[in-house]
Amino acid sequence: SRRQFLEAFQAINANFAETFRTLFGGGVGAMRLSDESDPESGIDLVAQPPGKRLQNVLLLSGGEKALVALALLIAIFRYTPSPFCILDEVDAPLDDSNVERFTRMIRAMSQTTQFILMTHNKRTMEICPLMYGVTMEEPGVSKLVSVRFETPQDADELPAAASF
């Protein structure tokens, strides 16, 4: 119903402003109804990284776009927690300091949502208590090597077979 939609829209928008500030270390992120008077209106996104002018989201860089999308996703999760979430190499376009902010956010959210992260980035691996290595020792056939370590520093002692 329309009331439910508006309620969700406002709550998620408030979350989005907060998750945007956390991931960008400042600035403003918001959703706007394309046409306020139309009950079925679409949604526009505005993003203003810290110190920059408000601009069309298309002009943002590759890394900035990924951060805006992640901020919106987490804002939705805070409103309707999803049982689990799969993120496939979303950290690929991010520089080191943004990977840091991303992993801090995931760690904070992992109380309510279970994350599965496909990644090549060692900093992202460090925040995961559980790590599955996928190998193709037999060419063309995927096999799993599971490594469970409670504290990240165990990562250095990964068995050679699972080191990537």
Added chain:
Amino acid sequence: SRRQFLEAFQAINANFAETFRTLFGGGVGAMRLSDESDPESGIDLVAQPPGKRLQNVLLLSGGEKALVALALLIAIFRYTPSPFCILDEVDAPLDDSNVERFTRMIRAMSQTTQFILMTHNKRTMEICPLMYGVTMEEPGVSKLVSVRFETPQDADELPAAASF
């Protein structure tokens, strides 16, 4: 003309088979005319990473797709050297061993083609004798910090202002 096209097609195809083998460490890469009898036929790509069955290129992984595209690009450059080439974060989907093969290939090609590489990957930076740092010390305004070092190990002595 048709003769020129076929000559280019065959020469680039021979290059492609070689660059594919170099970037994948084996396997088979080739271009095929979609319809041999049609002089205006489009081109299909087939790729078979080492140890795998010949498959539709859509089924390849993110990193494998990037390598196939790079192999084709370099194969074209070997036929018609282009004065320069800009690659914007093409190493983002690659794992460490494929970044190694990619940078080795770029280094070999840099005699005939000038490459400009946007990257966040430290291994890629190491093969570049010239490095430009772009900063936004004044928010929203890009400035350049140029660092020229002849041998990669100088990278560690990068002035702090240019470290990213």
Added chain:
Amino acid sequence: FKLKRVELIGFKSFADRTRLEFGSGTAAVVGPNGCGKSNLGDAINWVLGEQSPRSLRGDRMADLIFNGTRLRPATSMAEVSLTLLDATALEAKHPVRAIPIAVPAGTTSAAESAGAATEVEDGDVPVAPQVPSRLHFRDGEIVITRRLFRSGESEYLINGDACRLRDIQDLFMGTGLGPDSYAIIEQGRIGQILSSKPSDRRSIIEEAA
């Protein structure tokens, strides 16, 4: 719901039966290019009801079944099972059974067949599953299974009972899960929310409402 386990066999590059157990914390999936990480994501997307081969990076559904290597023949079935923990509502709806049975494709949902004898339509031939499934059902758990055969037939099962796709979709209504869910971000598609049409963004918020 909480995700407890994923089991796959014959799905894309996972020729042999493979099992991933999940705890409550975040799990990383790592490995070299082309080893099968994104195939795992596709498996979960598929068992939740994804119908379009394109969204699973293939041309046809048959591309999802292991198609062999130099040393191994192709298999004729792909199967993925998802075990979820849910102590609440589900117990009542799907009585837990000990052994999964193969039921002719196209039958009605498990709850209906448990109550009344189903009419046997013409041409219904029970298809024996390829491998004896080692799934065990415990209290507070629900197991969703999807199978695809080379013939093109596909089966859906909840706790071992054949059901329709609709039954699986009903289970996940309102949790954000299901095909094309905003909770599954495929490789290279993180920026898609930004470049999609304003009306598509609206439907994401409507789903969460």
Added chain:
Amino acid sequence: FKLKRVELIGFKSFADRTRLEFGSGTAAVVGPNGCGKSNLGDAINWVLGEQSPRSLRGDRMADLIFNGTRLRPATSMAEVSLTLLDATALEAKHPVRAIPIAVPAGTTSAAESAGAATEVEDGDVPVAPQVPSRLHFRDGEIVITRRLFRSGESEYLINGDACRLRDIQDLFMGTGLGPDSYAIIEQGRIGQILSSKPSDRRSIIEEAA
């Protein structure tokens, strides 16, 4: 050709005049997210004749002109120059001049105007360039310049002489350079050759032939 220098002013986030010198080896461009690396690639794509704002990640051409920050006003012109080394053919076609002159937009190419008096069309008003250009022309070098004004007018120059877009495109015929060139791979688009249509792939090979 060999790329020797790129100079930009007022192009996207490059408000101040910025110059990059290239040697013969590979150059890396590094920096944090959003600092302006891909904007440099867009600048080179634009000066080579790219006409579509979408390919330069904008909605309209005006998105290419520096639109200000909290502390700085927007500028009214974007200019990018590319200096290329080419000891051969080019000398004869475009005599090297010492100072660039601003010529009414829409005039014929430099070679033509050097030979014959051009007909002055109605409404031709010479537009003085915003900043005195510090370009110096040396033997064996060719400088290509593109300017865009907030009014929507744009100018193309070869070695300081106004020319048409066609003249720039003619220069690069057969070298693989030019807009939509296979030699410029934008961020996130490395896989595009694989997902494009077979006929598009053919045109890439035709261009190289």
